[in-house]
Amino acid sequence: MKSIYLSEIIHELAAYSEKVKEADLQEMLAAIHKADIIFVAGAGRSGFVARAFANRLMHLGFHVYFVGEPTTTCIEENDLLILLSGSGNTASLVSMAEKAKSLKAHLATITIFPENKIGALADTIIALPGTSMKSQDGSQLTSIQMSGSLFEQLAWLVCDTLVLMLMNDTKQTSEDLFKRHANLE
Amino acid sequence: MKSIYLSEIIHELAAYSEKVKEADLQEMLAAIHKADIIFVAGAGRSGFVARAFANRLMHLGFHVYFVGEPTTTCIEENDLLILLSGSGNTASLVSMAEKAKSLKAHLATITIFPENKIGALADTIIALPGTSMKSQDGSQLTSIQMSGSLFEQLAWLVCDTLVLMLMNDTKQTSEDLFKRHANLE
Amino acid sequence: MKSIYLSEIIHELAAYSEKVKEADLQEMLAAIHKADIIFVAGAGRSGFVARAFANRLMHLGFHVYFVGEPTTTCIEENDLLILLSGSGNTASLVSMAEKAKSLKAHLATITIFPENKIGALADTIIALPGTSMKSQDGSQLTSIQMSGSLFEQLAWLVCDTLVLMLMNDTKQTSEDLFKRHANLE
Amino acid sequence: MKSIYLSEIIHELAAYSEKVKEADLQEMLAAIHKADIIFVAGAGRSGFVARAFANRLMHLGFHVYFVGEPTTTCIEENDLLILLSGSGNTASLVSMAEKAKSLKAHLATITIFPENKIGALADTIIALPGTSMKSQDGSQLTSIQMSGSLFEQLAWLVCDTLVLMLMNDTKQTSEDLFKRHANLE
Numbered sequence: 120m121k122s123i124y125l126s127e128i129i130h131e132l133a134a135y136s137e138k139v140k141e142a143d144l145q146e147m148l149a150a151i152h153k154a155d156i157i158f159v160a161g162a163g164r165s166g167f168v169a170r171a172f173a174n175r176l177m178h179l180g181f182h183v184y185f186v187g188e189p190t191t192t193c194i195e196e197n198d199l200l201i202l203l204s205g206s207g208n209t210a211s212l213v214s215m216a217e218k219a220k221s222l223k224a225h226l227a228t229i230t231i232f233p234e235n236k237i238g239a240l241a242d243t244i245i246a247l248p249g250t251s252m253k254s255q256d257g258s259q260l261t262s263i264q265m266s267g268s269l270f271e272q273l274a275w276l277v278c279d280t281l282v283l284m285l286m287n288d289t290k291q292t293s294e295d296l297f298k299r300h301a302n303l304e
Numbered sequence: 305m306k307s308i309y310l311s312e313i314i315h316e317l318a319a320y321s322e323k324v325k326e327a328d329l330q331e332m333l334a335a336i337h338k339a340d341i342i343f344v345a346g347a348g349r350s351g352f353v354a355r356a357f358a359n360r361l362m363h364l365g366f367h368v369y370f371v372g373e374p375t376t377t378c379i380e381e382n383d384l385l386i387l388l389s390g391s392g393n394t395a396s397l398v399s400m401a402e403k404a405k406s407l408k409a410h411l412a413t414i415t416i417f418p419e420n421k422i423g424a425l426a427d428t429i430i431a432l433p434g435t436s437m438k439s440q441d442g443s444q445l446t447s448i449q450m451s452g453s454l455f456e457q458l459a460w461l462v463c464d465t466l467v468l469m470l471m472n473d474t475k476q477t478s479e480d481l482f483k484r485h486a487n488l489e
Numbered sequence: 490m491k492s493i494y495l496s497e498i499i500h501e502l503a504a505y506s507e508k509v510k511e512a513d514l515q516e517m518l519a520a521i522h523k524a525d526i527i528f529v530a531g532a533g534r535s536g537f538v539a540r541a542f543a544n545r546l547m548h549l550g551f552h553v554y555f556v557g558e559p560t561t562t563c564i565e566e567n568d569l570l571i572l573l574s575g576s577g578n579t580a581s582l583v584s585m586a587e588k589a590k591s592l593k594a595h596l597a598t599i600t601i602f603p604e605n606k607i608g609a610l611a612d613t614i615i616a617l618p619g620t621s622m623k624s625q626d627g628s629q630l631t632s633i634q635m636s637g638s639l640f641e642q643l644a645w646l647v648c649d650t651l652v653l654m655l656m657n658d659t660k661q662t663s664e665d666l667f668k669r670h671a672n673l674e
Numbered sequence: 675m676k677s678i679y680l681s682e683i684i685h686e687l688a689a690y691s692e693k694v695k696e697a698d699l700q701e702m703l704a705a706i707h708k709a710d711i712i713f714v715a716g717a718g719r720s721g722f723v724a725r726a727f728a729n730r731l732m733h734l735g736f737h738v739y740f741v742g743e744p745t746t747t748c749i750e751e752n753d754l755l756i757l758l759s760g761s762g763n764t765a766s767l768v769s770m771a772e773k774a775k776s777l778k779a780h781l782a783t784i785t786i787f788p789e790n791k792i793g794a795l796a797d798t799i800i801a802l803p804g805t806s807m808k809s810q811d812g813s814q815l816t817s818i819q820m821s822g823s824l825f826e827q828l829a830w831l832v833c834d835t836l837v838l839m840l841m842n843d844t845k846q847t848s849e850d851l852f853k854r855h856a857n858l859e
Contacts, residue, residue, distance in 0.1 A: 120326045125465040129318050136314055141305040158858060162489045164359055167352035167559075170744040171456070174349055177745045186858045187557075188743045189537075189725040190732045193857040200858070210584045211489060215858045222857070265478040268464055271356065275460060279453055280310040293450040302748040302777070303713060303741045303755070303770045304347045304396060343673060352744075355559040362560045371673045372742075373558045374540040374722075375547045378672040385673070396766045400673045407672070487563040487592070488528060488556045488570070488585045490696045495835040499691055503684050511675040532859045534729055537722035541826065544719055581859060635848040638834055641726070645830060649823055650680040663820040674717045674766060 124263075128272070131262055135273055137255055138248035144277070147201075148284055150227050150243045151181065154199035160186035160215055161203035164271045169203045172278035178296040179285050186215060194224050202228045205247075205270040207235030216240045229274050247273050309448075313457070316447055320458055322440055323433035329462070332386075333469055335412050335428045336366065339384035345371035345400055346388035349456045354388045357463035363481040364470050371400060379409050387413045390432075390455040392420030401425045414459050432458050494633075498642070501632055505643055507625050508618035514647070517571075518654055520597050520613045521551065524569035530556035530585055531573035534641045539573045542648035548666040549655050556585060564594050572598045575617075575640040577605030586610045599644050617643050679818075683827070686817055690828055692810055693803035699832070702756075703839055705782050705798045706736065709754035715741035715770055716758035719826045724758045727833035733851040734840050741770060749779050757783045760802075760825040762790030771795045784829050802828050 151157060157176055161169030169185065176183040184191040186200075194200060200219040202212050207230040216237045219226050227243035238244055247270055252260045262269050286296070336342060342361055346354030354370065361368040369376040371385075379385060385404040387397050392415040401422045404411050412428035423429055432455055437445045447454050471481070521527060527546055531539030539555065546553040554561040556570075564570060570589040572582050577600040586607045589596050597613035608614055617640055622630045632639050656666070706712060712731055716724030724740065731738040739746040741755075749755060755774040757767050762785040771792045774781050782798035793799055802825055807815045817824050841851070 121322055122324055122326045122329055122465055124468045125321050125324055125329075125461060128461050128464060128468075129314065129321055133314050133318070136310050137306055139307055139310055141307045144307055160858070163486065164356045167356045167359075171349045171352045173744045174352075177747055183745050185744045186856075188745065189728045189740045190738050190743070191856050191858075192732055192854050209489070211581045214580045214584070218858055264464065264468065265481060268467075272460060272464065275457060276310060276313050279313060279449065279457065280307055282453075283309045283313075283449065296450060299747050301348065301741075301746050303715070303746075303773055304394070345673070358559045362562055368560050370559045371671075373560070374543045374555045375553050375558065376671050376673075377547055377669050395769045399765045399769070403673055484562050486556075486561050488530070488561075488588055491692055492694055492696045492699055492835055494838045495691050495694055495699075495831060498831050498834060498838075499684065499688050503688070506680050506684055507676055509677055509680055511677045514677055514680075533856065534726045537726045537729075541719045541722045544722075579859070634834065634838065635851060638837075642830060642834065645827060646680060646683050649683060649819065649827065650677055652823075653679045653683075653819065666820060671718065674764070 127263055131264070131269060132272060132276065134254050135248045135260060135269060136276070138252060139273070139277060140246070143245040144281060144284065146243050147227055147245055147281060148288065150199050150225055151285065152288070154225065155182070155197040156194070157181055157183040158186055158191070158194050158198060158200045159183065160200070160212060162209050162211060164267065165203040165205060165274060168271055168275045168278060171275065175278070175282045175296070178299045179282065179289065179291065180299065194219055194222060196223045199225045199227060202226070202237055203274055204228060204237050205231050205267055207232040207237040213237060229277065231270055245277060247277065312448055316449070316454060317457060317461065319439050319445060320433045320454060321461070323437060324458070324462060325431070328430040329466060329469065331428050332412055332430055332466060333473065335384050335410055336470065337473070339410065340367070340382040341379070342366055342368040343371055343376070343379050343383060343385045344368065345385070345397060347394050347396060349452065350388040350390060350459060353456055353459045353463060354386070356460065360463070360467045360481070363484050364467065364474065364476065365484065379404055379407060381408045384410045384412060387411070387422055388459055389413060389422050390416050390452055392417040392422040398422060414462065416455055430462060432462065497633055501634070501639060502642060502646065504624050504630060505618045505639060506646070508622060509643070509647060510616070513615040514651060514654065516613050517597055517615055517651060518658065520569050520595055521655065522658070524595065525552070525567040526564070527551055527553040528556055528561070528564050528568060528570045529553065530570070530582060532579050532581060534637065535573040535575060535644060538641055538644045538648060541645065545648070545652045545666070548669045549652065549659065549661065550669065564589055564592060566593045569595045569597060572596070572607055573644055574598060574607050575601050575637055577602040577607040583607060599647065601640055615647060617647065682818055686819070686824060687827060687831065689809050690803045690815060690824060691831070693807060694828070694832060695801070698800040699836060699839065701798050702782055702800055702836060703843065705754050705780055706840065707843070709780065710737070710752040711749070712736055712738040713741055713746070713749050713753060713755045714738065715755070715767060717764050717766060719822065720758040720760060720829060723826055723830045723833060726830065730833070730837045730851070733854050734837065734844065734846065735854065749774055749777060751778045754780045754782060757781070757792055758829055759783060759792050760786050760822055762787040762792040768792060784832065786825055800832060802832065
């Protein structure tokens with residue numbers, strides 16, 4: 120017997136993902152390709168999604184850091200900061216956004232609320248749908264889950280979508296990425 | 305315009321998720337409810353999924369640690385160790401599995417390969433499908449993604465499914481969980 | 490042959506440590522004993538000192554979290570937040586200090602500059618000497634090291650001093666502490 | 675009034691540090707200068723010392739990773755792995771040592787027991803004194819602290835000594851190092 124809750128989660132993801140715009144993803148790709156160094160950050164569960172994305176960017180051969188790690192250096196003018204924040208208002212991330220902009224770095228974010236603090240500062244935004252949106256057929260988007268959960272799930276899938284697009288752009292296979300995979304864990 | 309890659313990922317998740325057994329999830333729930341303390345571990349990207357799950361178990365009010373954090377204590381006889389490992393052979397996790405069993409703790413795992421080292425030691429297993437399986441209609445399961453990616457995505461969704469089931473079991477709402485959410489980040 | 494640099498570092502620590510006040514340490518002990526839950530935080534290298542301290546507080550049997558870990562819960566009124574910050578002005582830590590005070594939690598800090606933002610909010614302060622101070626014999630305190638290094642070293646030793654005092658207070662031996670030591674790493 | 679426990683800790687560090695050999699430090703410097711990429715690892719409190727060292731190596735301009743971070747890549751033949759382990763037998767670190775040697779990377783360690791598993795595999799060793807040693811005047815070295823504490827303290831100071839030597843070697847000032855300091859925390 121299969122899980123009804125799991126089916127429902129995937130059903131929700133299918134409905135919400137319809138609202139993710141290919142054009143947003145393309146803009147993020149352009150920002151990634153243009154950056155000297157990429158910094159990725161997020162708090163709580165979004166932070167774990169952000170770390171998983173930083174990991175794959177390393178596998179892809181990009182020069183990338185997760186903010187807060189022991190060997191993370193300083194951000195400068197031609198670098199990119201990608202912030203994952205559902206609310207777009209997380210205090211520690213807003214500070215980072217302000218700092219990055221003050222140094223003329225490029226600021227990108229994945230968020231439900233582009234109108235909030237981080238989005239208002241950002242150069243590039245991937246907007247993810249929230250429960251205030253309507254689905255394809257005009258009905259209200261809903262969720263049986265905690266509000267943050269769907270954002271985190273969809274953010275993980277959107278980041279993995281960006282990885283597939285970047286593999287395609289750079290003509291790299293899974294084998295190419297595995298060559299850079301950590302071998303000391 | 306919507307993203308073709310994102311649609312394909314969700315299409316894959318829908319097909320693979322059919323193979324996840326409700327009975328496996330129920331056994332994991334029983335192990336979680338029975339444990340004095342829950343320890344969760346994983347390496348690499350599976351480790352980020354594991355941290356996100358540990359976070360929600362804390363929100364639910366369970367006594368839980370992620371292995372390797374500064375305040376994680378020792379595991380003992382009536383505790384539970386949950387290991388997320390696609391391969392079931394990750395060296396550092398196999399060591400943990402052996403240690404936990406030697407102390408008579410309960411060992412659970414989420415893995416693609418129950419027949420490998422960790423699964424062979426485990427008391428409770430949630431088996432996730434791999435590309436060697438056939439789908440509902442008899443066709444081979446395939447993926448456009450790196451082999452690990454689908455495991456990590458599905459593991460995240462399965463853990464969130466367990467969270468929904470645990471909310472139901474303990475009669476807690478999202479508001480109950482939010483009361484325990486970190487407020488210093 | 491012994492190392493001249495290492496001898497000089499220890500010589501500096503001996504001179505600076507004369508300025509650490511026993512009364513400050515006693516006040517911190519009182520705050521620790523009184524707290525329901527202890528939260529510890531720090532950024533950069535001070536953050537690693539803070540994690541090492543949180544680890545020993547766990548060994549001692551206190552209910553303790555390092556801020557930012559996956560299983561760290563919310564701070565409340567009768568809890569204690571200990572911030573390690575040389576400058577006393579680190580943005581992310583100032584936010585935590587403000588949040589903790591707004592919830593009427595007890596705020597403690599280990600810092601060189603009690604007059605700065607975190608110190609100004611704190612209920613309990615261990616003031617560590619900086620290079621602006623004079624030593625016992627009236628000469629200026631100096632250092633061959635980067636300004637932060639001496640703070641971090643002395644903070645580590647001061648935290649280990651607190652651990653010895655807490656072992657004494659709670660009549661626990663090394664063996665008692667080792668029983669709580671992580672056994673899954 | 676000054677702290678008696680703190681004075682005693684510094685007294686112990688002074689006695690133990692006499693046993694650290696300048697020649698060991700010089701060999702570690704040579705290994706660091708020769709390496710393409712430096713990987714640093716440690717478990718528990720030694721792991722926090724190791725992270726603090728990795729942080730300064732980044733400040734110095736070296737290409738360095740802490741093992742287990744999201745953006746840490748794979749180790750290869752001309753790289754260096756530095757393991758901090760008091761006992762020299764920590765399971766997860768022994769696995770890393772074996773893996774590094776199998777790939778012909780250079781293995782270095784800071785340990786009390788060079789004769790144990792990690793030391794037996796290592797190309798370069800900084801041996802720190804333990805309580806089984808005699809001090810300068812022929813009396814037994816002792817400690818009022820938990821056995822690991824003195825190792826961790828001395829390891830932190832030895833790493834900061836290496837930093838001073840590396841600043842000297844590379845003719846860099848504190849200002850040069852601060853330019854690479856994280857500005858997003």
